[in-house]
Amino acid sequence: AQSVTQLDSQVPVFEEAPVELRCNYSSSVSVYLFWYVQYPNQGLQLLLKYLSGSTLVKGINGFEAEFNKSQTSFHLRKPSVHISDTAEYFCALRGSGNTGKLIFGQGTTLQVKP
Amino acid sequence: EAEVAQSPRYKITEKSQAVAFWCDPISGHATLYWYRQILGQGPELLVQFQDESVVDDSQLPKDRFSAERLKGVDSTLKIQPAELGDSAMYLCASSFQTGYEQFFGPGTRLTVL
Secondary structure, eight states: OOEEEESOSEEEEETTOOEEEOEEEEOSSOEEEEEEEEOTTOOEEEEEEEOSSOSEEEOGGGOEEEEETTTTEEEEEESSOOGGGOEEEEEEEEESSSOOOOEEOOOEEEEEEO | OOOOEEEOSEEEEOTTOOEEEEEEOOTTOOEEEEEEEOTTSOOEEEEEEETTEEEEOTTSOTTTEEEEOTTSSOEEEEESSOOGGGOEEEEEEEESSTTSOOEEOOOEEEEEO
């Protein structure tokens, strides 16, 4: 079975500080990994994705993530956050087979304080 | 910019009533997904369509939920009868084909009283 665990339910941080949102996954097959952001009462927006190649992937809004196969992790980072980054963040995986199903973690609420 | 459309955005209903949600995917997208997101949790796939065919409905509670995509374009998700535990956000997503990036709609927030 495949699963995603987001290690922090809430992450409070001050504006302009760096942040890391942690994500671990479990899968017996190769996976593709994603980070999505969700603002209140809105759908999900893709931040970045790892499909293959370089383990450091860059996304929109200054976010980046590093795929670590040995530690089965895909942590999201941003060197300096803004108030507007306050949102819910979801890590997700998709099996490399012929399936579109995304399996999501429980979400991490990023609270950026002035 | 093309977007996934969903309606209604909000729905309040009483237990045992029937409800229906509508989704219009991005034009040309063959794959359509319905996810359910319970408050405080990540989305969970309910059903996946490839054109008009269901390819995965393993997590769909078939005793009360039904989904259709008759012409392979827009889709309807129905719940009959609604139960208190069905209160959630229902998200629709579409992709060009299976395995391509999924684009999400704004969701329908259902409250069952």
